[in-house]
Structures are given as C-alpha cells and as structure tokens.
Amino acid sequence: GIAPIHITAITGVMSGTDLLLSLGANVDDTCDHNLTPLFLAVHANNVNxxxxxxxxxxxINHKDELGRTPLHWAAAAPTERLVGQNRSKMVExxxxxxxxxxxQDNDGQTALQLAQAAGEDEVVTMLGGSTAGDGQSAPRNDDDGYYV
Incomplete structure (x- = not known):
C-alpha cells in the first residue's frame, strides 16, 4: 500500500515530508511495485x-520490481510531466x-538503452550514447520486449 510519505513525495508537500521523516518515516519506504518516495518525486518531475x-x-539507485532505477524512469518513462527540458533536467x-x-534492469537494459528506444535524443546524448540522427540506428523495441 501507499504510506503518507509516498503521498507527500508525489504531491510535493515538502513540509509534510519533513514532518513524516522527523517522526520516523523511512525515506526508502516501498509501496506497490517496490517504488520509493524518490521514484514518485521523479515521476512528478519535482527536482526539489x-x-x-x-x-x-x-x-538514488534503488530498483523497482522491474529492476529499474529512478534514472531509468527519468530517461524514458511515458509521463506528460517529464517532457523535453524537464526530462533532461531530471536526468542531469x-x-x-x-x-x-x-x-541494468531485469531485461538487461540501461537507462541509455531505454532512452534510445523511446527516441529521447537529448537524454541519449547526456548518457553518452548516439542517436538515430547521428547516422547510427538507435535500438528499437522488438515484439518480445527486448531491444534490437
């Protein structure tokens, strides 16, 4: 289930998060899918x-149930809050x-590989990879869930 610290993290209520931590809440408390408050703050694009x-x-390198870290999420997660410069700022x-x-996640994919497959060229460059626009082909998602 979701604990109060997960709610304050995703809604950005800093004072509530501070209060909960001062009362003994676990900063790495996990909820469904092995997500911590940090994952939820990344999803909400709340750098602060x-x-x-x-x-x-x-x-910062905690893994969710798919073996993905907050960096994996920031690099390629489909969310309207993490687009363009917002995504790049979070990755940085x-x-x-x-x-x-x-x-690597449970499928052996790094954040770079997920960003390449998602077409997140700025993030790919930040992570040290090449983009399809560089004359090299970025991996694409095959039907079996792996990237080729």
Missing part, C-alpha cells in the same frame, strides 16, 4: 523533492547526485 529526499538518505540532476547509468 528529489534533492530533499536524497539529502535525507534516499537510495540524478546523474549529478550519484545515479549510476550502468545499472
């Missing part, structure tokens, strides 16, 4: 909340605060 949770000890923030771009 992500930074605050990180400063309070949140594991996570990288600057210890996110490991070499982490």
């Amino acid at each position: 909340m992500v930074g605050y949770l990180k400063s309070r000890g949140a594991n 923030f996570l990288l600057n605060h210890g996110a490991d771009p070499s982490v």
Whole structure:
C-alpha cells in the first residue's frame, strides 16, 4: 500500500515530508511495485523533492520490481510531466547526485538503452550514447520486449 510519505513525495508537500521523516518515516519506504518516495518525486518531475529526499538518505539507485532505477524512469518513462527540458533536467540532476547509468534492469537494459528506444535524443546524448540522427540506428523495441 501507499504510506503518507509516498503521498507527500508525489504531491510535493515538502513540509509534510519533513514532518513524516522527523517522526520516523523511512525515506526508502516501498509501496506497490517496490517504488520509493524518490521514484514518485521523479515521476512528478519535482527536482526539489528529489534533492530533499536524497539529502535525507534516499537510495538514488534503488530498483523497482522491474529492476529499474529512478534514472531509468527519468530517461524514458511515458509521463506528460517529464517532457523535453524537464526530462533532461531530471536526468542531469540524478546523474549529478550519484545515479549510476550502468545499472541494468531485469531485461538487461540501461537507462541509455531505454532512452534510445523511446527516441529521447537529448537524454541519449547526456548518457553518452548516439542517436538515430547521428547516422547510427538507435535500438528499437522488438515484439518480445527486448531491444534490437
């Protein structure tokens, strides 16, 4: 289930998050799909909340049930809040605060590979990869869920 800290993280209520942590809430408490408050703050595109949770000890490389980290989410998650510059800023923030771009999910995919498959060219460049526009083909999602 969802704990109050998950709600304050996704809604961006910093004072509520601070209060809950001061009362003993776990900064890495997990809810459905093994998501922590940090994942929810990334999904909500709240860089300030992500930074605050990180400063309070949140594991920036925690894996969800698919083996994906917050960086995987920021790089390619389909959400209207993480588009264009917002996505790039979140990826940059996570990288600057210890996110490991070499982490592979349960299917062996890194954040770079997910960003390439999603056509997130700016993120691909930030993660050190090449884009289809560079004259190289980015991997595409095959029917079996793997990238080729």
